[in-house]
Amino acid sequence: MDNNLIVKEYCNEYQAQVVDVILDIQQQEYNIQITKEDQPDLFSIEEFYQTGNGNFWVAICDDKVVGTISLLDIGNHQMALRKMFVDKEYRGAKFKTASTLLNSAMKWAREKSIKEVYLGTTPQFLAAHRFYEKNSFTSISLKDLPENFPVLRVDKKFYKYLVN
Structure with missing residues (x-):
C-alpha cells in the first residue's frame, strides 16, 4: 500500500465502488440499518450532486x-x-484521506462563493464528530438548519461551517 492518494471529481466509472465503500461502512462497520434502496442518490450521483454549485469527489488509492x-x-x-466516508484502512495520519477530501470540497466551496456548509450525521460516528469539530465545524441544533437542508432519517447530530 503506497500513499499515492488522489482526489478526483466523480464520474460513472466509480459508481459500483462508491456504493460498495459507503454501504460497507454503514452496514458492516457501524451496523446502521440502511440499504442501497434507501439511498437512490447513489445511483444518480451526477444528476443529484453535480448540479448547480454541487459536486461529488472520490479519493483513489492504487485505482x-x-x-x-x-x-x-x-x-x-x-x-x-x-x-463523507473513508474506508477504515485509509483513515488517520498515514493517508490523511478525510482531510484531503474535506480540503478539496472546501476549496471548491470557496471558489463557488459559498457562505455556509451544513451537515447531518449519526450519533454512532463519534470519530467523525471529532474530525468535524477539529476542522472548524460548529455543532448546531436541528432548528438552526436552513429550511432547505435535506435532513435524513438517520441524522441526529448537525454541524455548520462558515466558509471564508
Missing part, C-alpha cells in the same frame, strides 16, 4: 475508491456536506 465526499447545492450560497 481503488477509498473515500467519498459531496457538496449538495441547497441554494442561498449554502451547501449540504453529504456522503
